[in-house]
Structure formats: C-alpha cells, structure tokens
Amino acid sequence: MTRSALGTSVVSRRRFLTTTGVAAAGATLLARAPAALGQQVRELNVWHTEVEPQTVKTIQDTSIAEFERKFPGFKVKQQALGWGDLNTKLLASLAAGSPPDLTHLNPFMTASLYVKNLLRPMDELIRALGESDIHEATLKLQYFDGKYYGVTHAMGATYFAERRDLREKKGLKPPETYDDMLQLAAALTEGGRYALQMPGEKLYMGFVHPAEWLAGNGGAWVDARTWRPQLNGKAMLEALDYAQKLNKFMPGGWSGQKYLDTLAALATDKIAMAHLSGARTIGYIERYAPETMRDPEHFQPMLRPHGPSGQKGVSALDGENWAVFTQSKYPNEAFEFLRLFYKKEHYMAYCHSVPIHLTPIFKSMINDPEYLSHPRIKKWKSWHDVMVNGLRTNRFLPIGFSRPEDNRLPFLAELDGSSIVADMVVEVMVSGKPPKAEADRAQRRAEELLTQLGHKRWS
Amino acid sequence: MRKNALAGWLLLAPSLVLLGGLVVFPVVYNAWLSLFDKHAFLPVQRFVGLGHYVYFAHDEEFWNSFGHGLVYAGATLVLQIAVGIPTALLLNEGFRGRNLLRGVVLFPYVIPTIVAVMLWKWLLNDSYGLVNHLLVAFGLTRTPVAWLGKDWIMASLVITSVWQFFPFVVVTYLARLQTIPPELYEAATVDGAGAWRRFRHVTLPQTRSVLFVIVLLRSIWMFTKFDTVWLMAGDGGVSRYIRTLPVYAYARSFTYLQAGMGAALAVIMFVMLIVATAVYFRVFEREEAVS
Numbered sequence: 001m002t003r004s005a006l007g008t009s010v011v012s013r014r015r016f017l018t019t020t021g022v023a024a025a026g027a028t029l030l031a032r033a034p035a036a037l038g039q040q041v042r043e044l045n046v047w048h049t050e051v052e053p054q055t056v057k058t059i060q061d062t063s064i065a066e067f068e069r070k071f072p073g074f075k076v077k078q079q080a081l082g083w084g085d086l087n088t089k090l091l092a093s094l095a096a097g098s099p100p101d102l103t104h105l106n107p108f109m110t111a112s113l114y115v116k117n118l119l120r121p122m123d124e125l126i127r128a129l130g131e132s133d134i135h136e137a138t139l140k141l142q143y144f145d146g147k148y149y150g151v152t153h154a155m156g157a158t159y160f161a162e163r164r165d166l167r168e169k170k171g172l173k174p175p176e177t178y179d180d181m182l183q184l185a186a187a188l189t190e191g192g193r194y195a196l197q198m199p200g201e202k203l204y205m206g207f208v209h210p211a212e213w214l215a216g217n218g219g220a221w222v223d224a225r226t227w228r229p230q231l232n233g234k235a236m237l238e239a240l241d242y243a244q245k246l247n248k249f250m251p252g253g254w255s256g257q258k259y260l261d262t263l264a265a266l267a268t269d270k271i272a273m274a275h276l277s278g279a280r281t282i283g284y285i286e287r288y289a290p291e292t293m294r295d296p297e298h299f300q301p302m303l304r305p306h307g308p309s310g311q312k313g314v315s316a317l318d319g320e321n322w323a324v325f326t327q328s329k330y331p332n333e334a335f336e337f338l339r340l341f342y343k344k345e346h347y348m349a350y351c352h353s354v355p356i357h358l359t360p361i362f363k364s365m366i367n368d369p370e371y372l373s374h375p376r377i378k379k380w381k382s383w384h385d386v387m388v389n390g391l392r393t394n395r396f397l398p399i400g401f402s403r404p405e406d407n408r409l410p411f412l413a414e415l416d417g418s419s420i421v422a423d424m425v426v427e428v429m430v431s432g433k434p435p436k437a438e439a440d441r442a443q444r445r446a447e448e449l450l451t452q453l454g455h456k457r458w459s
Numbered sequence: 460m461r462k463n464a465l466a467g468w469l470l471l472a473p474s475l476v477l478l479g480g481l482v483v484f485p486v487v488y489n490a491w492l493s494l495f496d497k498h499a500f501l502p503v504q505r506f507v508g509l510g511h512y513v514y515f516a517h518d519e520e521f522w523n524s525f526g527h528g529l530v531y532a533g534a535t536l537v538l539q540i541a542v543g544i545p546t547a548l549l550l551n552e553g554f555r556g557r558n559l560l561r562g563v564v565l566f567p568y569v570i571p572t573i574v575a576v577m578l579w580k581w582l583l584n585d586s587y588g589l590v591n592h593l594l595v596a597f598g599l600t601r602t603p604v605a606w607l608g609k610d611w612i613m614a615s616l617v618i619t620s621v622w623q624f625f626p627f628v629v630v631t632y633l634a635r636l637q638t639i640p641p642e643l644y645e646a647a648t649v650d651g652a653g654a655w656r657r658f659r660h661v662t663l664p665q666t667r668s669v670l671f672v673i674v675l676l677r678s679i680w681m682f683t684k685f686d687t688v689w690l691m692a693g694d695g696g697v698s699r700y701i702r703t704l705p706v707y708a709y710a711r712s713f714t715y716l717q718a719g720m721g722a723a724l725a726v727i728m729f730v731m732l733i734v735a736t737a738v739y740f741r742v743f744e745r746e747e748a749v750s
C-alpha cells in the first residue's frame with residue numbers, strides 16, 4: 001500500500017510528533033497553570049471561638065486581608081463558633097480525618113490531643129513572637145516534653161460581676177472567704193431581687209465552677225501521682241456545702257437558664273451579682289442597664305472567695321490556644337497566618353474589638369498606652385485593673401483547671417463531657433441532696449470512666 | 460424463565476445495593492462496633508465482647524435514662540392521642556373556617572424542631588416568659604414557676620412535644636375518618652345512637668387499624684426522639700432530669716468519646732423496640748381475631 005493510497009487521512013511523522021509535542025506541553029502547562037488560568041484557590045480553614053461580629057470583621061480586615069495579599073493562591077475561610085459547638089465540630093472533623101488547618105482549642109482539651117499525637121509543635125513561632133514577652137499565665141499551658149504545642153489567642157478573666165453600689169450601701173467589703181460570700185449573698189437578697197445567679201449550662205456549673213471551687217479550696221480533680229479522682233475529698237465536700245447554701249440566694253429556675261440570661265438579669269436589676277462574668281458583661285451593661293447606671297461605680301468585677309481549706313480564691317481564665325493539627329493540610333501557611341495575626345497592629349485591633357475581654361498575651365502590650373487609650377478601656381479601667389491584679393497575684397487558672405499541672409491530664413474533656421460533676425452539683429444545689437452521698441456517687445462514676453478510658457494508675 | 464428471573468434481579472439490584480448500604484450495613488456495623496472499646500475520633504479499639512452490655516445492665520445512668528424515656532414516650536403518646544383524636548373529630552365536621560383551621564393545626568408539625576423548642580423556651584422562661592407573666596397577672600401564682608428548672612423540665616418537654624407532634628395524629632386519623640361511609644352513621648342514628656355511642660360503635664371500630672399504626676409509630680418515634688429532648692436542655696445541668704436513652708447514647712459517643720458504648724446503647728434500644736413492636740403486633744392480632 002502506497003502513501004497516496006491512504007489519501008488525506010495519512011499524517012506525516014513530523015506532523016504527528018509536532019502535534020503530540022504541542023499537546024503534551026499544553027497539557028503540562030495547564031496542569032501547572034497559575035490561579036489566573038483557572039487553578040482552584042486553596043482554602044486555609046481557620047476556626048475560632050470569638051463570635052462577636054466586630055471581632056470576626058477585624059480578623060477579616062487585618063490578618064486575613066494581609067495573608068491573602070501575601071499568598072495569592074490562598075483564601076482564608078474563618079469560622080467563628082461557640083465553645084460547645086467548636087468542641088463537637090472539632091471532634092467530628094478529627095474523626096473524619098479532615099480537621100481545620102488552624103483552630104482554637106480549650107486548654108483542657110489540648111493534652112488529650114497531644115498524647116494522641118495530633119498536634120504540631122510551634123516553637124519557632126513562639127520564639128518569633130517573643131517567648132519572654134508572652135505572659136506566664138499562658139506561656140506554658142501547652143508546653144509538653146520540651147516543646148510548645150499552642151499559643152493563647154488572648155486572655156479574658158472570669159469573675160463575679162457585682163452591683164458595687166448595693167454592696168457598699170450595706171457597708172460590706174468584697175468577700176474573701178466562702179463565709180463572707182454567704183453573708184454578702186444574704187444581705188443582698190431583698191425586695192424581690194436575688195443576690196446572685198449561676199449559669200445553668202453544664203459546662204459552667206458542672207465543670208468551670210467546680211474546678212474553681214477545688215482550686216480555691218486546696219483541692220484538685222485528681223491525685224497528682226495516681227490520677228485517682230478526688231470528687232469526694234474534703235475540698236470538694238466543703239465546696240458543695242458552700243454551693244448548696246449559695247443556692248438559697250439564687251432564683252429558683254437558675255438551672256434552666258443560661259450564661260447570657262444571668263448577664264441580662266444583672267443589667268436589669270433582677271440580681272445583684274452574676275456568678276460568671278467577664279469583660280463582655282460591659283456590653284450588656286451598656287446596652288440594658290438604666291442609663292444613669294452604666295458605669296464602674298455601679299458595676300464592678302469581684303474575684304472569687306476561697307474556701308476554708310484554701311489560701312486564695314481562683315477564677316477561670318478564658319483563653320483558648322491556637323493549635324495546628326498533624327493532619328492539617330497547609331501547616332506552614334497556618335503558622336504564617338499566626339505570625340500575621342500577632343503582628344502588632346493586627347493584634348491590637350483584635351484585642352480592641354472586645355476590650356478587656358481580649359486582653360493581650362504580650363506583657364509589653366498590656367500596659368501599652370496605645371492599648372490603654374481605647375475609650376472603653378479608659379472608661380472601665382477598674383475592670384482592666386482587676387484583670388491585671390489577678391494576673392499579678394496568680395488568681396487565674398485556665399478554664400477547667402484545678403491546678404496548673406492539670407494541663408497534663410489527658411481526660412479533662414471526657415470528664416467535662418461525661419456530666420458526672422454536673423449531675424453531682426445539680427443534685428446537691430437544686431435537689432438539696434446531701435453532698436457526701438452525691439460526691440461518693442460521682443467519685444464512683446469518675447473512677448469507672450477513667451478506668452474505661454485507660455487512665456487508671458491507682459490500685 | 461431463567462432469563463426473566465435474571466432481569467428481575469438486575470432491576471432489583473440498585474434498590475438492594477442501596478438498602479444494603481444504607482440500612483443493613485450501618486445496623487450490622489453498629490452491632491459490631493458495640494463489641495469494641497472504641498474511641499470516638501481515634502482509630503484505637505479493643506475487643507471487649509459483651510462487656511458494654513454487662514456494664515449497662517448495672518449502670519444507674521442507663522436505667523435512669525430508660526425510665527425518663529418511658530415517662531416521656533408514654534406521657535407524650537397518651538396526650539398526643541388525647542388531643543389529636545378530638546381535634547380530628549372536630550375537623551371532620553362541617554363548619555365555617557374548617558379549612559383554615561386544618562391549616563393552622565398543621566403549623567406546629569411543619570416548623571423546624573429548633574424553632575418549636577426555642578418558642579416554648581421563650582414562653583416558659585421564668586424571667587421574661589409569657590406563661591409566667593399570665594399566671595402572675597391572673598393571680599394563679601405569686602412567684603414565677605421555674606418551668607425550665609428541675610421540677611418542671613419534664614412537664615415542659617412533654618408540653619412542647621405534644622404541641623409539636625399531635626398534628627400527625629390529627630392528619631392520620633382525619634384521613635381515615637373521611638373514608639368511613641356516612642351510611643354507617645345514618646344507620647346508627649336511626650337506631651337511636653347518640654354522639655358518644657356513634658363514636659364508640661362506629662368510629663372506633665372503623666379506625667382501629669389506623670390507631671394501631673399511630674400508637675406504633677408515635678411510640679417508636681417518641682422513644683427514640685433526640686432533637687427535641689436535646690434542644691430543651693441538652694447542654695444544661697437540668698438535662699439530668701430529662702436524659703433519655705438516645706441522649707445518653709449521644710453523650711457516650713460524642714461527649715464521653717466512647718463510641719463503642721454509644722453503639723451498644725443503640726443496639727439495646729433497637730432490640731427493645733423490636734421486642735415491644737412484636738408484642739404489640741401480637742396483642743393487636745389477637746384482638747383483631749377476637750373481634
């Protein structure tokens with residue numbers, strides 16, 4: 001058969017090779033094409049717990065905007081979630097093997113994730129941020145086996161928010177001990193107004209506050225050496241007795257109400273003290289309190305009292321830490337994002353988005369005139385001072401911690417989730433059951449739980 | 460013939476694959492998982508055989524949750540029927556505005572659960588709720604009732620659930636009522652039967668089968684109801700007083716992080732419902748045979 005016999009369908013070798021070469025080059029180029037040619041933009045997923053709209057906007061306008069300018073192939077997707085939602089969503093994403101690239105974690109969850117090898121160290125970042133400038137209250141919370149596995153985003157102390165004017169009218173000082181507190185509560189319960197209200201969420205009344213009670217009464221969740229729970233120990237029993245007495249000065253339905261309800265009740269004169277408060281309360285006061293009372297002369301934070309077996313009252317420090325998972329898709333970019341997040345002007349704007357509630361982790365910034373010049377900080381300076389004073393006198397521990405070493409307990413998240421402590425507290429406070437019997441029951445359940453989770457070290 | 464059978468199987472295959480993948484596999488996998496001590500989000504597991512089942516047999520929380528589930532399912536079932544059937548009978552009558560009322564009655568059933576629960580939590584709130592406001596205004600109580608507190612939380616949950624789900628009873632029962640031949644009522648009236656006797660001797664026997672289905676479905680659905688119960692007080696300290704088995708199973712899986720235990724609870728609920736359904740069928744069949 002001759003070439004001519006094949007007619008026009010015949011392609012010369014040269015032409016075939018040229019066409020194939022061009023096609024292959026084209027395909028290669030397309031496969032490696034830049035974003036402008038249609039490459040999919042990569043997404044850096046960032047989850048955090050600061051849900052205030054102005055905070056979300058600030059992050060978007062500062063850190064995210066600069067990150068996206070520096071890394072044009074990336075788009076940052078931030079998701080602001082409340083604590084409870086974050087924990088649930090995070091665990092589900094870990095189970096599915098697709099966690100976010102960067103996230104907030106509650107310090108009480110971090111150890112549990114660290115021992116399961118799920119976190120990346122971030123020593124280089126910490127050094128770049130200035131290790132010595134990061135406040136001691138947060139620096140080593142995620143420091144395991146010589147490496148840093150987290151960095152706190154900002155600090156917000158929790159405390160009572162009180163009607164200072166009412167207390168002063170009674171001629172009483174801020175309480176130092178449980179007994180002082182009960183006296184104050186009795187004095188402030190009058191005329192249809194209750195002395196105080198505790199938030200009804202399990203997380204608070206069944207974990208955050210019991211941890212504070214233990215810390216402020218010389219107790220701990222577990223024995224330091226054997227990890228045996230200490231729920232029916234002296235410290236907890238004294239605290240339960242105190243809580244049961246305190247219940248008399250709270251509205252009957254408190255256990256069915258939430259944290260934000262307590263702030264609204266304080267601002268609208270239904271109670272004289274909100275048991276759980278932070279600088280966010282200022283927002284409620286400024287919005288809902290009578291106009292003539294929206295000032296620190298009427299509303300003031302008050303640190304926790306200590307129990308008969310304790311030396312000083314301890315409050316929870318609200319300060320989630322940033323963490324990068326080993327399964328993170330873009331870990332390097334996540335660390336780059338953090339560098340931009342902590343860049344001075346970005347971080348200042350972030351902290352100013354909810355002043356005092358987002359107190360900077362950098363010692364140099366806490367007293368920086370530029371930081372203090374924010375109008376709300378100027379007006380509510382006494383709230384800022386309580387924060388600084390508490391930090392100076394070691395009155396704060398991270399949420400859910402009964403002592404600093406609790407950062408090494410890999411089961412605090414499970415203990416919180418189990419409702420064991422919440423059930424004990426609600427039975428004692430609301431049902432008025434004897435503390436000892438309920439504490440024994442909780443102790444038995446907690447021992448069972450730790451045994452099931454493989455953390456039993458006692459015999 | 461064989462060719463036809465093959466074609467039949469081929470046509471059935473997609474459905475069988477779907478059923479197998481979406482129904483049979485999860486059930487079998489869940490039963491398998493219940494034999495392991497499995498962490499909720501880590502690929503770590505240890506075979507424990509029937510250990511979880513033995514544990515739950517002695518677990519106080521399990522029995523508390525079981526008890527709450529029985530109270531909740533029982534109370535809501537009885538009240539849904541007590542409210543639903545009279546409403547269906549009413550809506551079966553001819554009167555002005557009947558069609559509008561039929562639409563209104565359906566409203567609670569068509570709104571999302573989260574909306575229904577939020578609505579009732581607002582109404583029942585002891586600080587600013589309308590219910591307490593009215594109770595105090597009419598002098599029925601001096602101090603607001605803590606509807607969402609320990610003593611009333613189960614009652615509040617039952618009220619919310621009955622409000623949300625009684626329209627199912629109304630619609631199902633009404634559909635059957637509309638198919639009863641009017642001649643039966645006419646004959647009964649001619650025989651001198653009043654409203655009550657007509658209901659007892661005509662309506663009830665004619666609607667037995669639909670009542671059977673209503674009781675069966677609603678009891679299963681209420682016993683396994685999760686969302687309403689969880690939203691009512693899932694994250695609150697008072698959840699202890701309304702914690703049902705589905706909520707406990709969720710907690711074991713996702714807050715205690717013990718997925719194997721959660722799976723065991725799901726299997727236990729599955730078996731309980733199968734046994735209860737079988738007994739119910741048996742009783743109904745026997746009664747049918749007698750009547």
